[in-house]
Amino acid sequence: GENVEQHPSTLSVQEGDSAVIKCTYSDSASNYFPWYKQELGKRPQLIIDIRSNVGEKKDQRIAVTLNKTAKHFSLHITETQPEDSAVYFCAAFKKLGNEKLTFGTGTRLTIIP
């Protein structure tokens, strides 16, 4: 089955700086990669996603890049703000076969004011 690894497990950045979270996946058949943000005690919420036919996607301060050959994808947050503090999860989805998201172990991001 699919295995998703996520690094780092914790990340602290100064407000206004950029944050980068990296994930790798094992199954080359995975074709959809969402990122979820989860605040303490709250539900995971989708913040951005990317499909395997695209190398990069951007939405305001958030961007995701995908390298299919290397089987890794990254989340980039620029101009970080205190409200960006949360746990971020990457995930991988394979269209054929298992209809499920396989999640990484999460990155706790802390923005230092």
Add this chain to the structure above:
Amino acid sequence: GAGVSQTPSNKVTEKGKYVELRCDPISGHTALYWYRQSLGQGPEFLIYFQGTGAADDSGLPNDRFFAVRPEGSVSTLKIQRTERGDSAVYLCASSLNGGDRSTQYFGPGTRLTVL
């Protein structure tokens, strides 16, 4: 519109008891997923429904776990003879059609504590 809802928000039970956790998906969503999230971990897949049928139950840890979706909307996750290791947050998600073209929207979860 209303998002995915789950009840109860918290459930405390004793070892050996039976529990039911309920999920109300977004109206019109045909796909429904159950995940389990342990402290400090990402959600872990349990089961996927497409309509009324369980299309993939490969994530259910053992036969104490069972889930139904009799009318293709509300789903119930049932755990028999609960064990302390079952303590976790149980998350439900729904998507419009399933597959990789439909975003999965999560509910707030049910925190299950087995004493």
